[in-house]
Amino acid sequence: MSNIQVELAKTLKTKPTDEGKLGFGEIFTDHMFLMDYTEGKGWHDPRIVPYGPIPMDPSAMCLHYGQTVFEGMKAYRTEDNRILMFRPWENFKRLNQSNDRLQIPAVDEKLLLEGLEKLIEIEKDWVPHTSGASLYIRPFIIATEPKLGVKPSSKYLYVVVLSPSGPYYKSGLNPVKIYIETQFVRAVKGGTGAAKCGGNYASGLKAQEIAHEQGYSQVLWTDGIEHKYIEEVGAMNVFFVIDDEIVTPELVGSILPGITRKSSIEMLRGWGYKVSERRLSVQELEDAYQAGKVKEAFGTGTAAVISPIGELKVGDYVMTFNDGKIGTISQKLYDNLTGIQYGKLPDTHSWMDEVCKG
Incomplete structure (x- = not known):
C-alpha cells in the first residue's frame, strides 16, 4: 500500500435529500485527492484532504498554455449496497495517453486506482441511492509552474473531485x-x-x-x-x-x-x-x-x-x-x-x- 495521507474534514456538508434534483457536476463531496509532481522528484505526497480552493500562482502555466488533461468516470450503488466502478483502469490508461500527448509526466496507474478507491470509501455515503444516479468522478492534472515561457511545466498537480449526479435521462431514453x-x-x-x-x-x-x-x-x-x-x-x-x-x-x-x-x-x-x-x-x-x-x-x-x-x-x-x-x-x-x-x-x-x- 502506498503512503496516502488522510486529513478528514472537521465539518461535513449536508447531503442532498432529493436525489432527483442533483443535476450534473453542481454539488461536490467533502474531500478530494491531491498529488504533486516536481521535476527531479517525480510524483509525490499523495493525500486526501477536505474539498476546497486550490492556491495557484497567476502565472501558472496551465492558465496560459492549456497544459491540462482530465478524465470522467462514475461510481454506482447496487441494490445490495455495494459501491462499484466501471473499468477505472481503462480511464487511467487513457489519462496517461493524454499525458503523453501534452508532455505531462506519466502517473503510476495502480497508485491512481488505489487513491481513488480510498477516496470513494471515505465518501461512500455520497454515492446516490436512486436508480440512474451515480457519483461522478473527475480526475485532472494541471501545470502549476509559475512561468510564462512556452515549454512543458516542471511542476504539476493531480486532483480528483467527486460529484453526486442525478439520472441523465429523467423521462425515458429519448432520441x-x-x-x-x-x-x-x-x-x-x-x-x-x-x-x-x-x-x-x-x-x-x-x-x-x-x-x-x-x-x-x-x-x-x-x-x-x-x-x-x-x-x-x-x-x-x-x-x-x-x-x-x-x-x-x-x-x-x-x-x-x-x-x-x-x-x-x-x-x-x-x-x-x-x-x-x-x-x-x-x-x-x-x-x-x-x-x-x-x-x-x-x-x-x-x-x-x-x-x-x-x-x-x-x-x-x-x-x-x-x-x-x-x-x-x-x-x-x-x-x-x-x-x-x-x-x-x-x-x-x-x-x-x-x-x-x-
Whole structure:
C-alpha cells in the first residue's frame, strides 16, 4: 500500500435529500485527492484532504498554455449496497495517453486506482441511492509552474473531485436531434483529438451554440481536412446501424478512444453483430439513408452511456432514424451496460471494480 495521507474534514456538508434534483457536476463531496509532481522528484505526497480552493500562482502555466488533461468516470450503488466502478483502469490508461500527448509526466496507474478507491470509501455515503444516479468522478492534472515561457511545466498537480449526479435521462431514453457541423473543426489527425484535454471542449462551444440556435441538442463533427467523414457527436463517440453492419468511425488520431465505445464494440461483437471501425462519409450515410438502409444511430459516452439519435441535419437536409424513436440495438446496449454497472446483471466481462460496501 502506498503512503496516502488522510486529513478528514472537521465539518461535513449536508447531503442532498432529493436525489432527483442533483443535476450534473453542481454539488461536490467533502474531500478530494491531491498529488504533486516536481521535476527531479517525480510524483509525490499523495493525500486526501477536505474539498476546497486550490492556491495557484497567476502565472501558472496551465492558465496560459492549456497544459491540462482530465478524465470522467462514475461510481454506482447496487441494490445490495455495494459501491462499484466501471473499468477505472481503462480511464487511467487513457489519462496517461493524454499525458503523453501534452508532455505531462506519466502517473503510476495502480497508485491512481488505489487513491481513488480510498477516496470513494471515505465518501461512500455520497454515492446516490436512486436508480440512474451515480457519483461522478473527475480526475485532472494541471501545470502549476509559475512561468510564462512556452515549454512543458516542471511542476504539476493531480486532483480528483467527486460529484453526486442525478439520472441523465429523467423521462425515458429519448432520441436527440443532432446537427452536422461543416464549418468549424474540433480536431485533426496529428492534433489533440485523441487526448482528453480542455482545449478540445472549448473549441467546440461555438458550433454547439449555433446548433442550439437551430433547435439541435448536439453537434456531429466531421473531419477537419475535408469535412467529409464523420468523427464524433458532441462529447460522445457515434455508431450507425446500416443494414446488417454497425459502423463507428475508426480511431485515426482525431477521435477520443471512449471507454463506453470500446465496451459497446466488445458487447456487440459478443452478441454476434458485425461491427466495423472504419471511415464513414456523410455522403455514404445519406446514400444509405435514401436507400432505406439506416436502421438506427446512437452516441456512447460516460454521462449518457447510450444516447439514441432521432434526427440528423446536414445543411437543409434532415434524416430521421427509426421514426425518431429509440432503436432495438440502442436499447439493448443501454439495458445491458447499465445493468452491469448497477450490479443488476452478471459481470461476465470482469469490467467492474468493487470498491467497498455502502
